[in-house]
Amino acid sequence: MRIILCGFGVVAQSLAKLLESRTSDLYSKYGMKPRIVGVFDSKGCAYDNSGLDLKKLVNVKKEFGSVRAYDKSQKIISGLDMIHNLDADVLIETTASNYKDAEPGMSHIITAMKKGLHVISVNKGPLALAFPSLMELATYNQVLLRFSGTVGGGTPILDYAKNSLRGERIISFQGILNGTTNYILTNMAKGLSFNDALSDAKNKGYVEADESLDLDGLDAAAKLVILANWIMGLKVTMKDIEKIGIRKLTSKDIDDAAKKSCSVKLIASCNDKLVVSPIEIKNDDPLCVDGTLNAISFTSEHSGTQTIIGRGAGGIETASSILRDLLDIRKEISKT
Ligand code: HSE
Secondary structure, eight states: OEEEEEOOSHHHHHHHHHHHHTHHHHHHHHOOOOEEEEEEETTEEEEOTTOOOHHHHHHHHHHHSSGGGGOTTSOOOOHHHHHHHSOOSEEEEOSOOOSSSOTTHHHHHHHHHHTTOEEEEOOHHHHHHHHHHHHHHHHHTTOOEEOGGGTTTTSOHHHIIIIITTTSOEEEEEEEOOHHHHHHHHHHHTTOOHHHHHHHHHHTTOSOSSTHHHHTSHHHHHHHHHHHHHHHOOOOOGGGOEEOOSTTOOHHHHHHHHHTTEEEEEEEEESSSEEEEEEEEETTSTTOOOTTEEEEEEEETTTEEEEEEEEOOOHHHHHHHHHHHHHHHHHHHHTO
16 A cells, blocks of 8 residues: 655654554554655655655654655655655645645645545544535545544544444534643643643643634534534534634633532534533533543434543554554455
8 A cells, every 4th residue: 555644743753653563463464565655744755666664754854854854865846746746545644734724735635536546634624624525526536535533533433423333323412522622621620720721731732833723612623523524414614613712711610610510621512503612511421521531422313322532632543543544445445
């Protein structure tokens, strides 16, 4: 399986290490031999049709800050040129999410699908802004579009609802889908002010470079869009989500909730409406998880409510979701 990797940040580097360390068992257990034939970051690119040396790639990035130093004799080409010119089967899109125009990820994904490449995206931006049309484009071009890591990181939330609950009718769901705000709210419940809790979360490296994505509910809203499309068959995008973030919450709001044995959590819900908003939930509700954890409760017609809890972010966790998607793609294409 020949792969082009867009972006070489924490998740992509974790993926490179994961593939490197699992070479023999991926082959013996699944018959899969993933080869990264091209990679680019914001400063340059590296490519080799017979597969890049992943250990060297990670070391070069660590030492020089870009994959460009992998082989300086190579001509620098843009990400899009790489997608056009390299012979590959799968594109993995890991560049940063943005919810204004979703670029450059949107162009990477569209170009790759038009060229007949299957796509795995951990970048939420393109899906949040254009899920229905991207799915149509994938179908039209007879390629697979997978995105396990966009909701729940390594925790297989999408897979659970789509496959484990197959045949069921999911009536509604609600979840904590943003670990950063959950960490801040957990610390506010322990007595920290919003500003102190935010600084602590920043020091721990949890907060997105653009803090608004976490604090104003955009990240949670993007995940809600993906769930609503994939699980409920709705054709919605970011503009269909009502969202209120956590900036206006005060310690008094948190204390008032505590007096009722409740906690304030940033909840993304799909009921008769799609909403992201801080709400009070009972402390003994399985959904009421603390710290950076994510949790989601699905309520189905026959099997009742089930909650899935896990880590919703992290390099290696999210890399494991990409591996899941790669195996899924391999299984699907081996049927044809
Ligand atoms: N900023 C996100 C979070 C990262 O805190 O959950 C994972 O999407």
